[in-house]
Amino acid sequence: MSELTIPALLARAAKEFPDAEAVVDGDVRVTYAGLRDRVREATAAFVGAGVGPGDRIAIWAPNGLRWIVAVLGAMGARATLVPLNTRFKGDEARWPLTRAKVKVLFVEDGFLGIDYPGMLGLDESGAVPGLPALESVVTFNGPARPGVGTWEQFVSTAAPADEADARAASVQPGDIADILFTSGTTGKPKGVMCTHEQNVRTYTAWTGRTGVRAGDRYLIVNPMFHTFGYKAGVLACVLKGATMVLQRTFDVPETLRLIEQEKITVLPGPPTIYTSLLDAPGKEDHDLSSLRLAVTGAADVPVALVRRIRAELFPQVVTAYGLTESSGTVSACSVDDDDETIATTCGKAIADVEIKIVDEKGEQVPPGTDGAVLVRGYNVMKGYLDDPEATAGTIRDGWLDTGDRGRLDERGNLAITGRTKEMFVVGGFNVYPAEVEDVLARHDAVAESGVVGVPDRRMGEVGRAYVRFRPGRTATEDELIAHCRERLANFKVPREVVVVDDLPKTASGKVRRVELKERR
Structure with a gap:
């Protein structure tokens, strides 16, 4: 049996860790x-x-x-x-x-x-x-x-x-x-x-970079129909012999209970999981001291949130980046990276994978320059099922066009600035929602936000921010706009702020900006 197959991973885990708990599902162990x-x-x-x-x-x-x-x-x-x-x-x-x-x-x-x-x-x-x-x-x-x-x-x-x-x-x-x-x-x-080999190699690299290890107790609250729950969850745990503690849907009181009862060490998830836990009523009544490692996605993670997670919940926070077409992972920070790198980038490409940033002509741009994010390596999908035309439009000369915008620093760390399709243009200048959301998150009243472009007669488009406040906190529209104006170029500052109780999310917990654009 080849080591580069998923059945081989299970066979190895059963041989090396036969008596270790593999799965905790309610009362079943x-x-x-x-x-x-x-x-x-x-x-x-x-x-x-x-x-x-x-x-x-x-x-x-x-x-x-x-x-x-x-x-x-x-x-x-x-x-x-x-x-x-x-x-x-x-x-x-x-x-x-x-x-x-x-x-x-x-x-x-x-x-x-x-x-x-x-x-x-x-x-x-x-x-x-x-x-x-x-x-x-x-x-x-x-x-x-x-x-x-x-x-x-x-x-x-x-x-x-x-x-x-x-x-x-x-x-x-x-x-x-x-x-x-x-x-x-x-x-x-x-x-x-995606093939067995792609999955095994990608999550060997992912666990090596993030530090998931044997003996960890990993709370899988990310849905297993998604790469985050299935590949970075189930496959990663089987690969390392870690324990999978399963939660069917995210519910803050239940998550807090499980962390304490099962001595959870690893809890990956989208930013919304951490904002909910940070602001949870009664959080102080639970022993959360077992928590060691948080792994979250990078495209929509504000710097301020990463720093708050490190200060209040997890001693180690790692940001990573990937998409379904890349077997779920492209890059990741390391637990050995400095605070600033973890807070402001999603790390370097995983082993034997390349990242390239290109301009509108497809020419590679220098470090620090914004452009389209392309990826090449073993993790790039075999293609779209029965759709060679779409495959050819997404993978050219072995390079996967991720549809994301970003930049590389001098050390090869990737920072995602937004989705190409979610970019909006204010008076001829490009605005990426993630950058504005990052600034909003630095306001101590803001739990999370979603920023979209809306039509404007004079400027073509302007920004509108949908904001959810932290419990017990509030701010006026003028205060939030002033907060942004102090930190952003004027064309990036939202012209309007809408306060909401919740934001529409994808299954993986990312804000659905497409739905926000449809609101009036």
Whole structure:
């Protein structure tokens, strides 16, 4: 079995850390040896169900032990994972299920009060109209019903163990491990294909840079249908033999309880997780002293927030940057980096990956100059599923156009200044929302913000800031605008501030500026 496959990672973890806790899911605790046995049983079930190399299986369920067992079992059968966002409606899920020709779909009945098979139009006969490739639907937790089998029924049809072991041993580094569909802010979501080798190499580099290690207790609150929860969570933990403590949805009191009860050491997440924890009522009533490492995304992380996290919650904070098309990671700071580097950049490219900043003509620009961020290396996706035109438009001469803007410093550290598509132009000058949001975050009343460009008769566009205050804090519109004017060029200063109770977020916790632009 090649070391550059995901089944090999699990085999190694079970051998090196057989008695270490692998997964804590509510009252259920499973060691790495126990996880290996459950996954082996699942692989045999996939083989017995006729799932062959290259077949696609989908999981439409929240974080849970069976999510992990199902995906690792499927990969042992040389199948490919297609994870689905638990917030998807029927038509949203139907697109990736159709596009990827998914053969088996796993769901959790009743999560968030949702009938997932019902949303697909499952009829009384058990058929799902318009999904001819879909052979079976399996529920992780519910009773059997027409067209939906139980997990127990699924594993009861297992192939012989030696047949399953032979299949797992045949997994190749170049096999497609997963197809994650992008959020699709423009057009239909596209399926990003990544191999076993890409995932193993990328998260070997990621854990080496960030410092996740054996013995860590990692709270996975990031959804596992996203790269942050699945790759930087499950795969990273299996790779290092760390313990995965699972939380189904982010809930501040529950997160605080789990940190204290399970002695959590590592808690990666988007900025909103940390702002919520920092301002949580009753935070002082919990022992949070076990916390060691926070890892957060860099494109939308204000400097002031990074410094506050370091001061009040975690002795080590690391910022990183990536996108689905780069196997989830491009660059990361190191725990050995100085405070200023961690607070103002997302670090250097991970091992054997290159970053280049180019201007509008595609010419490389000097350090310190803003431009488009391009990436080249083993982590760049194999392409978009059945879409060579979109692939060719995104990867040129081996360089992935990330769609982000940024700059490199003299030492090769990357700073993201914003999304090319989210940039707006004020009187001929480019404004990147992340820069303005960073300044707003330095005001002690501001918890988080989202900045967008809105039409203006004289300037073409001007900035509008949507701001959520910290509990018990407030500020006037004039105060916030004055705060920005002291720190930004005039064209970057928001002309308007709108106070909100919450901001629309993606599944990974990033502010959805596209939705903010639609507000009036």
